[in-house]
Amino acid sequence: MTHHVEPRKVYFGIFAALMVLTALTVLVAMFDLGRFNIVVALSIACAKAFLVVMFFMHLRFAKPLTQVMVAGGLLWLVILLSGTITDYISRGWLGIVPGW
Amino acid sequence: MSTVSEPIAGTKVHYLNADYGIKSWLLTTDHKRIALLYLAGITFFFFIGGAFAVLMRLELVTPQGDMMQPETYNKMFTMHGVMMIFFFLIPSIPAVLGNFLVPMMIGARDLAFPKINLLSWYIAMIGGAFTLYAVVAGGVDTGWTFYTPYSSTYSNTHVIATAVGVFISGFSSILTGLNFIVTIHKMRAPGMTWFRLPLFIWAHYATSIIQVLGTPVVAITILLVGLERGFNIGIFDPELGGDPILFQHLFWFYSHPAVYIMILPGMGVISELVTCFARKKIFGYAFVAGSSVAIAVLGFLVWGHHMFVSGQSVYSGMVFSVLSFLVAIPSAIKVFNWTATLYKGSIVYMTPMLYAFGFIGLFTIGGLTGLFLATLAVDVHVHDTYFVVAHFHYIMVGGAIMAYLGGIHYWWPKISGKLYPEGWARLSAGILFIGFNLTFFPQFILGYLGMPRRYHAYPEEFQVLNVMSSAGASILGVGYLIPMIYLVWSMRYGRPSPPNPWGSAGLEWKTPSPPPTFNFDKTPVITEDPYIYSHDEEVEVG
Numbered sequence: 297m298t299h300h301v302e303p304r305k306v307y308f309g310i311f312a313a314l315m316v317l318t319a320l321t322v323l324v325a326m327f328d329l330g331r332f333n334i335v336v337a338l339s340i341a342c343a344k345a346f347l348v349v350m351f352f353m354h355l356r357f358a359k360p361l362t363q364v365m366v367a368g369g370l371l372w373l374v375i376l377l378s379g380t381i382t383d384y385i386s387r388g389w390l391g392i393v394p395g396w
Numbered sequence: 397m398s399t400v401s402e403p404i405a406g407t408k409v410h411y412l413n414a415d416y417g418i419k420s421w422l423l424t425t426d427h428k429r430i431a432l433l434y435l436a437g438i439t440f441f442f443f444i445g446g447a448f449a450v451l452m453r454l455e456l457v458t459p460q461g462d463m464m465q466p467e468t469y470n471k472m473f474t475m476h477g478v479m480m481i482f483f484f485l486i487p488s489i490p491a492v493l494g495n496f497l498v499p500m501m502i503g504a505r506d507l508a509f510p511k512i513n514l515l516s517w518y519i520a521m522i523g524g525a526f527t528l529y530a531v532v533a534g535g536v537d538t539g540w541t542f543y544t545p546y547s548s549t550y551s552n553t554h555v556i557a558t559a560v561g562v563f564i565s566g567f568s569s570i571l572t573g574l575n576f577i578v579t580i581h582k583m584r585a586p587g588m589t590w591f592r593l594p595l596f597i598w599a600h601y602a603t604s605i606i607q608v609l610g611t612p613v614v615a616i617t618i619l620l621v622g623l624e625r626g627f628n629i630g631i632f633d634p635e636l637g638g639d640p641i642l643f644q645h646l647f648w649f650y651s652h653p654a655v656y657i658m659i660l661p662g663m664g665v666i667s668e669l670v671t672c673f674a675r676k677k678i679f680g681y682a683f684v685a686g687s688s689v690a691i692a693v694l695g696f697l698v699w700g701h702h703m704f705v706s707g708q709s710v711y712s713g714m715v716f717s718v719l720s721f722l723v724a725i726p727s728a729i730k731v732f733n734w735t736a737t738l739y740k741g742s743i744v745y746m747t748p749m750l751y752a753f754g755f756i757g758l759f760t761i762g763g764l765t766g767l768f769l770a771t772l773a774v775d776v777h778v779h780d781t782y783f784v785v786a787h788f789h790y791i792m793v794g795g796a797i798m799a800y801l802g803g804i805h806y807w808w809p810k811i812s813g814k815l816y817p818e819g820w821a822r823l824s825a826g827i828l829f830i831g832f833n834l835t836f837f838p839q840f841i842l843g844y845l846g847m848p849r850r851y852h853a854y855p856e857e858f859q860v861l862n863v864m865s866s867a868g869a870s871i872l873g874v875g876y877l878i879p880m881i882y883l884v885w886s887m888r889y890g891r892p893s894p895p896n897p898w899g900s901a902g903l904e905w906k907t908p909s910p911p912p913t914f915n916f917d918k919t920p921v922i923t924e925d926p927y928i929y930s931h932d933e934e935v936e937v938g
Contacts, residue, residue: 361581372609375696380645383700383712390710 300357310351317344410813410910425510426913431496432811433517438484438492439880441524444531445479448472450873453835453866461853469852470537471553477540482562483524485796486654489661490607491520491572493803494600496811498576500904501594503585503922505914508578509571516571523565530557539850541651544632544643548624555625559618566615569657573607576600585903587922591685594902594926595678598685599664602692606653606660610696614650617643641707648699656695658792659759660688662799663730666752669802670734672900673749674741677927680733687726694723704775713772720770727763731756746898747821751802754829758794762787765840780850783843789836801828801879808883809897813910814890820882828875834868901928 321340329336350356355366411428421429452472455463464472495513499506507513530536536558538547547555580601584593621643623629630636632643671678678684700708700716734756743749765787768774778784808816838861843849847858854862896905903926907916 368605369609372696376613376646376649379649379697379700379712379716380642382715383641383645383709386709386711387707 300354302351302354306351310347313347314344409912410908411913412813412910414913423514425506425514427495427499427507427510427513428811428911428913430513430517431492431494434487434491434495434520437517437521437524438487441479441483442876444528445476445484446873446876448476448479449869452476453869455852456854456862457866459854459856459859459862464852466852467537470539470850471535473850474536474539475531478527478536478558478562480792481540481654481658482565483520483527485658485792486569487520487572488658488796488800489665489803490576490600490603490657491516491568493665493800493807494576494603494661495572497807497904498579498597498600499583500907500911500915501597501902502580502583502588503903503916503920504579504583505916505919507575508583509575512571513575516568516575519571520565520568523561523563523568525561526564527558527561530554530561533557541647542618542621542643543647544621544624544640545634545638548621548631548643549633549635556622559622563615563618563622566611566618569607570611573604573611576604577608580604585920585922589922591682592922592925593685594664595667595681595684595688596661596664598688599660599667602688603657603660605689605692606657606695610650610653610657613646614654617646617650620646641703644703644706644708645699648702649696652699652702653692653695655788655791656691658796659799660691662755662796662803663688665799665803665806666734666755667730668900668902669748669752669806670737671927671929672806672898672902673744673746673752674738675744675899675929676737676741677925677929678733679736679739680729681925681927683729684733687729690726691723694719694726698723698770701770701775704772705779710772717770717772721767724763724767727759731760731763747816747818747825748802748806748898750822750825750829751798751805754825754832755795755798755802758790758798758832762790762794765790778843780848781843782839782847782849785849786836786839786843789839794832794836798828798832801825804879804883806898807904808886809893810904810909810911812883812887812890813893814886815893815897816879816886816890817882820878824875824878824882827871827878831868831871831873831875835865835872836868838862838864838868901926 317340321337324336324340325333349366355363411426415424421433424430424433451464452469455461455469455472461469495507498504533554536551536553536555538551538553538555542555542559547559580593580597620631624631624633624636624638628636630638632638632640634640667678667684698716698720700712701720704713704717734752765783769778769784769787805816805821808814842858842861842865845858847854893909895907895909897909898905903920903922904911906920
């Protein structure tokens, strides 16, 4: 199987996109968006991670087995977050205020 | 074409005498030699961890805290837990037996990344050195669980050095898991299809998944503890705006599956032992193989059962309780299938099989008492009591260490080319079984009666059971020392082993004992399923 080689301009393009997204993170931090502060910051971070994994780490052209392994990692992250958030969401349902 | 000269089968050149000198060991990339490096390293850590257990059991002989201060006792159980879990149990079967056997069992010459394999050993030893430094410098008292905010804010012991040691050793675990996954996917011999793989390999594959997916989480969690402790960044301490239960979520997301890192490879060992010494094909191969993967996956969904009384939402607790019951299903599948394999088998009561029997019985008790703890209301009563201590020791010592010792005995002729003294081995297996039960069964009763764990003093009515437990621990200690002595003795004075002393059907026994450096003279071609035994084949030694 031949190894895919990305044109150099793609790498520079991704690098520029990452820089723009970083600047955007700093810019957004100057405005108080209330409960959306964390949503926006994490969305930008996820977009950056996506670009790095797909292009710099060549996942876009990797074999299906490698893609399955990465998808497995993401699924496990979802398990961690959903199990933890289940606790946070339902902690107050009994109406008992924590002691601390 | 390869220009590496290969030892020829039948000659006496093998991995142990292919090269000499300390450099040939410390710079080796041979998976078998690295396995022995791990064996030496983790045995050292086992005895350090064991020494702390001895001191604890001595303190608990009398109800009064008359041997050490409570703070010292806190350090004893912490360092016992840290040493045993992170530096002995987690690397035990995968890094020693897995390293030695995975390539041979799939017909490969080595692991996929031999240099990374050596690197993983160095990383493990560097991590161990940091933790040993913490021990020598005065110890750590947080419990092996590093619960916050105590660990991040209040403890004035060597939390950072210990945490750095655990953090570093995690990378060793990740690299070993990664190496196994790639090797099992990419380096199987022709004809070695997934459903011809030995169950030992399935178990190690499932274990590797946990190592790769879980270990980074605990690594980053420990790093966050360090950041909070060092720079007052509020993550877990409520006074700084953090949430201590968040730490427990992150910690147990790894540390519950870590129990399966310890027990799953043991289950793989037991599948090999039961088939070989019952001279029978495993009952329900696909179910035993699939149950390993099911345990690995389900094991990641149950971490909240460690947190029923932590302040975690009750509703969340209910979900985790139900999911915890589900893990019992694949575990029970394995126990039932091993038992069914024994049915009408030609059972040979050699030492490895004695350990296998010990495993099945003790793991069953450990597993079933785990169901008590998965039940929300019962857990409220027995949480943080000796019932929990007894339960997890039945899994980790009665299960994982029994399997480890069974495996070490079974593959000792393969590893060393020598036979161990069978009489001594059977005797020590018996001593271990008795010592183990005397140590830990009274702890179930103590816990049920309400004795909390992690205290250096206790009410007088608990003394008889505590003395029984300490007496058992002494017997257990003798049981561990005897194999260490005769195994080392056998390397020099033991009878030479035939290539396949047990008449095993495993591929690893088709090569000389000890094996040549690259395992096989020619890449084997696999044409049949594993565990093809006939009742007429005999064990060669006895």
